[in-house]
Amino acid sequence: MARVHTYDALVVGAGGAGLMASLYLGRHPDVRTAVVSKLYPTRSHTGAAQGGIGASLGNMDPGGDRPEWHTYDTVKGSDYLGDQDAIEVMCQDAPEVVYELEHMGLPFSRTEDGRIAQRRFGGHTKDFGEEAVRRSCYAASRTGHAILQTLYQQCVRHDVKFFNEFHVVDLLIEDDTCRGVVALELATGELHVFRAKAVLLATGGHGRVWEITSNAVTLTGDGLALVARKGLPLEDLEFYQFHPTGIYRMGILITEGVRGEGGILRNSEGDRFMEEYAPNMKDLASRDVVSRAIYKEIRAGRGIDGKRYVHLDATHLGREVIEKKLTEIADFCRTYLGIDPVDEPMPVQPTAHYAMGGIPTNIRGEVMADETGRVVRGLYAAGEAACVSVHGANRLGTNSLLDLVVFGRRSGDAMAGYCANADLLPGGEEDAEPAREELEAIRTREEGERAADIRTEMQELMMHNVSVFRTGELLEEAQETMADLFERSRHIVVDDKGSEFNLDLTEAWETKGMVELAQVITECALNRTESRGAHSREDFPKRNDEEWLKHTFAYRRDGRIDIAYKPVTITRFEPKERKY
């Protein structure tokens, strides 16, 4: 038996994008809205973002700032793969959404005259690349936390209906029309069918596909896996950002701000190796460049003690800078490393951080059914789970929080408009049956492997073969091993045979989805025979606009992965070589 609920609009995921969409849906009292999330909303990973949200307010620079400059920087940062119409929309909307967040109560850091304070961030410039500009609006080093809290508080104020700790396990789609989802209530193990005219997937990223990641343990790409299982495409999955400085073994992020304040990367010989890889920008070159340099040093045997890390040295900055400007980082170092960054360098390695690719959408958040741009009626996606595409091949810092609120808002509005004219499609408890069968098969299986063993092998494989540096050989090897992992993931066993809070079962379900996703990522990476942004092929080291200035659309169909392409939208910035 399954319980059946009926709404007009349903939001899956309660991070920045999901909550923003919910607030906008909440402005339409005739649109019955609910949010379904596998976590309590404030546990979402939006809360982990540190640096800020980009908007051309121009509060700190005498010459001001302009959305056009922000657009240019984002296009260039994307290595020209971002769709320029979508980037324009995002950068134009940015000041307005930042003021809107402020009006909701967001505790921004302030200038002396009481305005929103802004700071510099990698890749953000004025006058189309002339000099650095202060564009990142921040709340100490807890900007994501402040956004998540503020949006949740306003949802509470406006009585948004939440189903917390409900894990969505199936999407109901027929004839390119979405009519709801199926979710597992964690507390009881009961399945619920949520009928709705419009569904938003705001399920976040999938960093857990890799061994070393800054992502929460819950970021398992559930939304992407659900979409792929329906034969719908995923866009640009080969583009995944590795942040250069994660804490060794743990992957916890050490913000770019440390290098911004003057921190230096050093190898086992004590050399400042970035001087060789990026003579101008050195340690502050873009994320993809620095990550590749660290990887090369490690591979050349110049990792510290021969291990897979280098040092981030901030000892010359002095206690005052570290205590005042890098408080959180000093706290991480003391807590997790037992070292004081004032006295000792920090052990760091690249960490899987952010998915530029995802579920393809247009600027209204409507999910595309194919590479022609035809949409799935009633299905929307926003946030890291979606690919609009505003980040292209590489995302600039501060643009992820911006993406969430801009496209969360636009999706909410578009859904409300759609609900006003769409009919509620039939649905009932029988819709839960396919999900029930799948979950019951896992729960009752007596022989097989633990999810953790398969997951660990997949994560290590992805880290070694499908991360910062890629070659045809490494990717083919990954493809082969992954096929084996896929087979094994069909035979996961769990210890927990109960119903209540059976997180053994949900982890097994997540693991199956992650293996499916990892297969698509590997396939896309093997297929793209060029290097662009975060996707770096040693056997194809150059960007190749003639053949590859296009988006990848990958479909899982009958056990194989088919690839198609969609042209990049270029409005005013013609592709140029990307130099910093």
Next chain:
Amino acid sequence: MNVAFTIRRFQPEVRDDPYYETFEFEAEPTDRVLDGLNHIKWHMDGTLALRRSCQHGICGSDAMRINGRNRLACKTLLREVGAEVTVEPLMGFAVLKDLIVDFDPFFEGFKEVKAYLINDEPPPEKERLQSPEEAARYGDTSKCIQCGACTGSCPSFWPGSGFIGPAAIVQAHRFVFDTRDTGSEERMAALDEREGVWSCRTIYNCTKACPVGIQVTRAIGEVKRALTWDET
């Protein structure tokens, strides 16, 4: 190092009463208590139930009692707590399964004290101005991650007599002292109850328990003073 985790288990579908179970395994002194719990869940006993997400102290999912103190499992290293680790769920909350407790009433409390910005005046075209000094008034309480470590450490909360608990007051404080907020009257009415701030006996457990270093008892004191002398 060889470690022994003794965990207070509660598996209501299997047996009615809670019990303690010990797991021994190899770990590094630099491992987090959460790494140990994950190790048990992933490799020894998949029935172990706990909440966790970000694993670095910002999402607030994994507050629990570790060797008798409320801490985040992801911010506590084994070398701080030694080889014998006792892990129990937060006190004062209903235990649902193992280390998972019922957080619904906790979050409901935020609604009672209207822990959100109230200002229905039409906003200006740009930001509402606020000086750095004004922002600093609620800066400390805006750091709250809602983990429940403070509330679960409060002897006035434990008996279940309806006290909203320190976390809800911290959440209210954050808006009481925000110059942009115009809803203090309604919020203060909820706080000025026996179950509001006046159940606080200034025991300071909450301040000691807070994993992000909020001066919780001081914040509660500021709300009490504001109620007494109308100082916001």
